Amino acid sequence: MFRSLPPYAQMTHNPFWSAPTPSQWSVQPGLAVLQENRHKNDGLVESQVLSLSYGHVVVKPIEKQRGLVPDSYEGYQILDPGDIVVRPTDLQNDQTSIRVGHVKDRGIITSAYIGLRPAGAWSDSYAYQYLSVVDSSKRIYGMGSGLRQQLRWSDLKRMPCLVPSAEEQAAIVKYLAHANARIDKAIAAKRRLVALLREEATAASRVIFAELNAPILRAKDACLRIIDCKNRTPDYVEGGGFHVIRTTCVRAGKFSMEGSYPTDAENFATWTQRGVPEFGDVFFTREAPAGEAALVPAGIDVCLGQRMMLYRPDPLKIRSEYLMHAIYDEPARRFISLATNGSTVGHLRVGDIGAIPVRVPELSVQDEVLKKIRHIVSTTAQAVNRIEREIALLQEFRTRLVADVVTGQVDVRAIAATLPDAPESFDNTVSATDDDLEEALNEGEE
Template sequence: MDSMPKYASYKDSGVEWLGNIPSDWNLKPGFVAFTENKRNNKGMKENTVLSLSYGKIVIKPEEKLVGLVPESFETYQLVEPNDIIVRCTDLQNDKVSLRTGLAKDNGIITSAYLNLKVRRGFNSRFLHYYLHSLDTTKVIYKFGSGLRQNLSFLDFKRLPVFDISESIQIAVADYLDQKTAQIDEAIAIKEQQIALLKERKQIIIQQAVTQGLDPNVPMKDSGVEWIGRIPKHWHYEPIKYSLKGIVDCEHKTAPFVDEEEFFVVRTTNVKDGKINLTGAKYTHAKGYKEWTRRGIPTPGDILLTREAPAGEACTVPEDLKLCLGQRMVWLKVDRTRLVPEFGVALIYSSIGRTYIDFLSAGSTVLHFNMSDIANIPVVLPPLDEQKALVEYINCKSVEIENSSKILSQQIEKLREYKTTLINSAVTGKIKVA
């Protein structure tokens, strides 16, 4: 922002989190700009249900209204275009969700939200950008009261707002509409590129584990209609013939403790072929001993989720002492027949996914029983070829993941730039009008 135009002179705002503001900008309390809109929907004046989603006020999909009786909508509050909607609850525990949105449609929204109507002389787009900036820069979390730090209209009545001409407010809002749209478009393009890279990775894995790397290899019928043709020197079998055993979990929750070395792997920790330590839970030595009565998962063996969701898999890491949490299964791999990483790749291939889809047909929640797991279909080349294919998949995966990581970093920088740009424009740190 250093290279962008600035105002001629600045003064101390007197508000710590605002810092210096342009000399001809003044501050007034929020009650001069906002009124609280408390009009209810008595008599069903409106039936378009709105919700706050990712910082936008959107029309709620019909499938999300299942179970709500129309009479309950009479208690909802009316919303008009240019109203600012704020989610005021639970500042203490939720510091991630975007809390403000600018309405573009007529409709109704639950009375759990605060509805701010903008007074004459103030621009709703400018004020929403201002409140959005206080949200994304976490200033809003300085306000609120009660055990869980809830906001109320009183906080917004006291909130310092800028007393500047409406023409300047509109010019700033117009500038930010244009610039944020450009940033959002750039982010969307990069997200699409990440999606295409993920798709490319899946195609590479799919081809490697169902056909190998030789496009001219002689093929044969696998004997299973939905698997189709496989290389002539490969064979099809249920995975149980490539295992030394299948170890189920204890079907009860391990005692969780802080700062212990024994990791309890749960279904949330296995995703896309990898261990994910986000939200990791640990147990003590006594718990680990009890939860490994049936054996200690060996590095390189396969971990599989039985439910919620079923069918996620990864290999046991080398440097992690772990035991099985609920709905987890340990596949003890016979490494004279199956390379574990090849087995995981097969589970994520069209062969594994088709089998999972078949099992889930007619079920609201898919749950693997032990025979389902034993009969997971695999198509196996000779062991040396499995190793070569795993090496190829790993090499290509690293290339793709590195490219995805660079794109993700670029997206994060764009989001940071967007936050800084909005904050700088609405507080006068840069001159855009």
């Protein structure tokens, strides 16, 4: 399905794509195949809120409609299934986000986004695929204007658009549906393997803790201080020299700046009045989700966002790294589960944080435990890194394949004619998917 796809017989150079495209395809301006959505939510006739998330237009649950929400949704635009959403803002500073989404549910979305409705000779599915390739190929970043390089309808309506025949569009969409299903299956299998490896590492670490003959202390009895965040969010200040740490930065004993946001010195001073996070402290999330921990790294100026807390271990009683791992030990996990009623979306009260039980042996024993856990973590990380590289290769292969198919670098009409209307289930494509994709990926590396 992925190998030796034939080219079109006759090709013509296309300046927009800097590549030849099928001569039989017409090239039309965006205005001929797209319409700007001008359907506003006047009178609040629609209440279902949509969100563009990682390239998908999803329904936003009511419980997540908090934070920066408008006073009224009357200014939002109404979208229907088949419409397309483009996030047009900040092209200059953000060149990694997926900016295009295909609408599956009727609802409303902010009018800061560009809503599009396929028209003329474009089907909605081919239109979505074409605009997605304009995004993934980074051509979208050369189209905006203004200080922050914002995309506008005036840019899109002049954009050169490839227009295959209706039959070819249907073949392209059908082929890509099958190809994406098979690639998704392969990625899902690898992610399940990653999850299994991490579960095994966690279980092995808990066995090490369980073998300890050590007293169980409350976390606050092993720490010098426990620092809580202010009960509101620091201001976002673009270009600020300090960062706000959110719960998304802390997962499974790992810290990442992804999910943090910048703020300025004034906000930093206000949000660190209770204490400045220092190297060796332990971040802790008390909500969204509760019970995640990670070490504070060296060399960063950060403050705590909402639902974040901080342990400052007593160096005479407990190693920082040991405390972080002990939070994932059985006594602590059982306490957290009970305190949050077993819910992944529950929250811990501030007073609960100090009461979390941890096994605290002598420091020399802690060092031995850490030596064993580091070996487990290192071995697991090597395996996970290899699998994640394979996932990245699959994602890159998908991006390249979709671009080649949508812009006519390969002709999929013949193979599409042999495919059923709907992609096969994962269960029916296990062996074929692995072998076919493996061969295609290896072919691309030669």
